[in-house]
Amino acid sequence: MALMGQMMAMPLLISSLIKHAARHAGDTEIVSKRVEGDLHRTTWAAAERRSRQLAQALARLGLQPGDRVGTLAWNGYRHLEIYYGSSGSGLVCHTINPRLFPEQIAWIANDAQDSVLCFDLNLLPLVEKLAPGLPSIKHFIVMTDRAHMPAQTTLAGLLCYDELLDAEDGRYAWPEFDENTACSLCYTSGTTGHPKGAVYSHRSTLLHTYASALPDALDCSARDVILPVVPMFHVNAWGLPYSCALIGCKLVMPGPFLDGQSLYELFESEGVTFSAGVPTVWLGLLNYVKANNLKFSSFKRTVIGGSACPPAMMKSLQEDYGVEVIHAWGMTELSPIGTLSKLSAKQLQLPKEAQQRLLEKQGKAVFGIDMAIADDAGQALPWDGQVTGNLLVRGHWVIDSYYGEHSSPLQSLDGEPGWFPTGDVASIDDYGFMQITDRSKDVIKSGGEWISSIELENIAMAHPAVFEAAVIACAHPKWDERPLLVVIKKPEAELTREQLLAFFEGRIASWQIPDDVVFVSEIPHTATGKIQKLRLRDQFKSHRLPGL
Structure with a gap:
């Protein structure tokens, strides 16, 4: 008989992150540019208390474990509270992209069967338009205070977010439950046909949080000031709202203000050291700083993903502005982080040109992700940096099946089942660095x-x-x-x-x-x-x- 470990069996739960941040980094700031136009400041301790109040408020509204809490919101402290207040109490946080076509938003909310929809104030006209086609939603909650509540609206019984929280005392104990319980739901974008939902578990999200913060991943620490430009509705802002709680760092959130000037001013005023976003955002920021002959005083590194980072952009950030670029690759189905371009001690001995060629690739798999390239028959191809094939992955935070679907998208590699086909065409070199050469549907x-x-x-x-x-x-x-x-x-x-x-x-x-x-x-x-x-x-x- 196997000898069993004699360690505490504490489930890996989302609530443990916010509890840790409140207890060990309680006075560390969370700064948000609000849609109301001002700059709001709070702390991890206050965020955890308000998350508990939100959990109480959602229970008072009649939500039961497993119910979906939809959000249409930008990056801000209230959205962060919903992340933790919903997931931490056994509900499912379902972030929806407000930039989608209204018909797509309605389809996603209906497919998820959201019970509640929380939304930012400037999205009221969109929600008013959508509401008649959202039969499952019992409560609409506008994420603002009483002073900014709309004077007129077509939404019957519109609830005020801050009032809901103020009505609760916060004396709420985070429940314990199975770590494989669903914590959040994100839908894919850019697919053919309807979007598909990826249901993340508390366990998978905690493991993703640990791995992504490692030095050879995003290299996050309590010494950082982190500003996620990537939206909280885009695969949970690549996990940064969780990573920031894990390490207890200062968190800065830009709201909907993602133009070059707004970002630069927020970077400088709040001492941002690390950020993350897609290449189009950095295009706007670089053009602004170049046009105005500016430099960064604190910004030291960024992770760029979502699509391939042009080498010219990477070179400009690194050589002109002293910003380290971490090239990353992932997918909604991967929670999302799969690979990152970080060099080992051995690779740092290579000539600078060879180092740069490696950094321009999508990088090495982090622990928790395995990958391979295969031909159309499912046979593994060599890692020589030349041969390209279909990129397959598996791991601790890779989906097994899509929300509401009983069939699995997984396929076999050399006869071994359990690999997710990414739809990307890639090569892998003998260092283990992967490079996307195209989407399978975009290759010429x-x-x-x-x-x-x-x-x-x-x-x-x-x-x-x-x-x-x-x-x-x-x-x-x-x-x-x-x-x-x-x-x-x-x-x-x-x-x-x-x-x-x-x-x-x-x-x-x-x-x-x-x-x-x-x-x-x-x-x-x-x-x-x-x-x-x-x-x-x-x-x-x-x-x-x-x-x-």
Whole structure:
């Protein structure tokens, strides 16, 4: 008979994070730029107390364990309280992206069967429009105080968030329950058909929180001042609301104010050392600091994910502004962190150019994630940095099945079941660094050879006159598909098609150079900041390449 350990069997629960922060970093600040326009300051101790009051208020409204609490809200202290007050009491925190089309929001809320919807004040018109089509929602709660409650609304019985909390005494003991209980629910974006829900457990989220804060991951500590630019409705802000409680650091939240000037001023006034967001956000911030000849006084590192970070952006942040860039990759289905680009002691002995090439990849798997590349038959491919294949993952915080679905998306690798197909095409080198070469649906197949749209976009983004670039496939009678480059020029920049195509020469094989360039004033993005290539392909489906 096996000898069993004699250790305390304490379940891994979300409430343990906020309890720890309140007890051991209780006076550490949480700063929020509110939609009401002011800057709000609170502490981890006050946040934990208000989270307990919220748990009481939701119970008084009749919510039972397992009920879903929907949110339509930006990054702020009230949203943080909902994270902990709902999950900590056995409810499920369901963050919804307010940037989605109203029809998509309604579909997601109805699919999740949300019982309550909490929303920021500036989203009232959206919620008023949605409300008649949300039959499962029993209570609408506007996240504000009595002084800012709307004078008129079409929502019957609209509740005031702060009043609900003020009515409770906060004498609430966080319950203990099975750590595999659902704690939060996030829906995928950018998929074909309806979005799909990923249900995270308390256990998976706690393990993700531990791993993501490690030195070889996000390298978070109580010495940091962390500002998540990535929204709390985008895969739980990549887990940062949990990581910040784990380490007890100062947390700064920007609300909906994500323009370059607003972010820069908040970074400087609050002494932000670390941030996280998608490349489009950093484009806006970099353009602002460059245009105004500014520098960062405290900002030292950032994690960039959501889509591939252009090397030119990484180089500018690192060399011009002294900001370390941690390139990351993940998915909603991975809670979301899968890999990060951090160098080992051995790799730091490599020449600077070789180090940079590694850092530009999506990086190594953190503990808790395993990955592989496979051919279409499910056979493993070598890790040589050259061969590309379908990226598969498995791990402690990878989904087994989608919300409401009984069938599993998992597949086998070399006959071994239990691997999640990411839909990405990637290579893995002998250091274990993974590099996404494309989404399987975005790769360009030209004459039987694959061309990486990401590689072409990175080259285009390195041109000083290019603000943003996207590459899509155009139909070709001989080669099947050829690359079309869609570009936004920087303001006042002069750039011709011929000049830009000449820029590719010597940087990539000649047969991979795009066949044509189209200059546009806007490139469509998803609600999470990714380029909408599906819309671009539809927009240019009739584009005639030169010579045809």
